[in-house]
Structure formats: structure tokens, C-alpha cells
Amino acid sequence: KIGAATDILWSLSVIIEDMFDHDSERAGDSSLWSRVGQEQARRLAFEVFGEWMKYLNRIDPSIKDLALFFVQRGIDSVVAHKGLGLDADPNVILANYRDRDDFHSAFPIYALARTNRADVDEIVLGLRLFNQAGQLVNDLRDIIPRSGLPRLSDLREGRVSVALKCLYDQVDSTDQKLICSLFGAGQVGIADCFEIARLAASHRFREQMSRRIVDTYSRSSDILTRFLPPEGAALLYDWQVYKTRICHELMS
Secondary structure (H helix, E strand, O other), rough: HHHHHHHHHHHHHHHHHHHOOOOOOOOOOOOOHHOOOOOOHHHHHHHHHHHHHHHHHHHHHHHHHHHHHHHHHHHHHHHHHHHOOOOOOOHHHHHHHHHHHOOOHHHHHHHOOOOOOOHHHHHHHHHHHHHHHHHHHHHHHHOOOOOOOOOOOHHHHHHHHHHHHHHHHHHOOOHHHHHHHHHOOEEEEOOOOOHHHHHHHHHHHHHHHHHHHHHHHHHHHHOOOOOHHHHHHHHHHHHHHHHHHHHHHOOO
């Protein structure tokens, strides 16, 4: 039941994120808001959220309260993210990712915790790192597409990502001015997309991001495999291979 509740909340977060990012596609399909309109998508999301709270309350009111704590943390992180600029410390950006993702990293583990607190905290750390690595891959995909022009949703909406920060720190002052001019501009023209793609083609940038992703997955795996049965560790490994393959395809 906790797993089902977490999956429902994840789906709701995707609906809201697509509206927030003005993304009309999700995983190759039309996003909900692009099919039914933002008002209808927002109404549906709030209706489901209300039923979700009732569902958790029937399981255990204390679990519902815990879930709402992590939901509020995620909402606060979205607001805080908008206040971060290109001068932000990468560790601050990563902490923001942690707070945003904790509803599906920390919440289900703390809700189900039956072991000692030290083990639970370590498992949560492993899951945070695992989700963090996935977010880094997504950051990279926003700048380096598998085909065509980059989406650059983080750049155009003025949300600094680790990948965007890494790219900004590596280019010269002229290119930094270009990135600054596009940061939060709301739209990025085709010519500027090509310029960002040119900057992102840097071997140094790609190597640094690839190394960070692989290292984060490795740290996560080292923790989580100690607590998982063989079949669980195999599932974890398969997902890690899938995401790192995406990373390598972007780099090639």
C-alpha cells in the first residue's frame, strides 16, 4: 500500500512538473496537460491528491502526516530552486534535488521502517544517491539530446541544474554571457540551441558529467546491495545499466 501510494504521488509529480516546465511530451508521448489543457490537468491532479490523502489516512494517519511532510519539503524545494542562479554551489543544487525527491526516496522507507534507525538512514542515503544519479542523467539529456536540438527546459525556465552549472563553469566569459542571457528567458531560439549544443560537445564537460553519474550510482549500489536480496540487487543493477547506457549514448 505504501508502494502504491508512492507511485501515485510520483505520477502526480510528473503531471505537475510537465506543466511547470511547459513540456508537451513525456517519454515520447503527449503529456497530460497538452492533451486536456492545463486547467483540466491541474483539477485532475488535485482531485487525485485529495483521494491519495484519504487513502493514506485509512492506512495510518501518522503515515499520511509523514507523507505530507515530504510533499511540503518537495514544494519548498521547487520554490527554493527558482532562487538559485548560475553562481550556485553544486552541493546546494544537489541538496535541492534531495529535498525534491525525498517523497519517493525517504518517505516509503521511513514509513515502513522496522529495523534500527542507523540501517534505515543508510538505506535512505543509498536511495537518495540512486535518485540523484538518475536526475543527473536527466539534467544531461536536457542539454545533450539523443537526436535533434536540445530541450534546454532548465535553461529557458531559469532553473540551474548540475549539468548546466558544470557547463557554465567550463566556458569562457563570452559564452558565459550567452548562457546568462538565455537563463530564464522563457524561450531559446534555434541558433542559440546550436550554440549550446556546440558548448556541450566539449570532451571535458562530458567526461566530468559522466564521471559524476557513474560515481554516484556506484556509491548508491555499494550501500543498497548490502540490504537487498539477490533478486532486488539484480533489479537495481538492471536499472543502473539502463540509465548509464543512456548516459553513454549521449556522450557518443
